[in-house]
Amino acid sequence: MWIVVVWADGVKEFPIEDYPPWTYVAEMRSGYLDWNDGADPSRFGRYEVEWMPPQQAGDERARLGIRSSDF
Structure with a gap:
């Protein structure tokens, strides 16, 4: 993944595989x-993960400019 x-x-x-x-995957399923x-250690830390419905996820990928070529 x-x-x-x-x-x-x-x-x-x-991208990270x-x-x-x-x-x-285990962390995100557990909500974090x-x-x-990454390049910026100031961003290191624990972040909350919230799942969204597939349609909303697709809309967010488009808004953020995430494309298949990013992977």
Whole structure:
């Protein structure tokens, strides 16, 4: 599974691929993401994850400029 983090200021992190034991997936299913990757250590930390309906998720991907080529 690939993950792309887009910050509120529009900065888009490089994609990260999650492998077994699926640490990122397990965290997000538990409602959080521990972010310790990326170029800016000031963004490292634990973030709350909220799931949204598929249509809304698609709309948000479009709004944030996330494309298939990002993965």
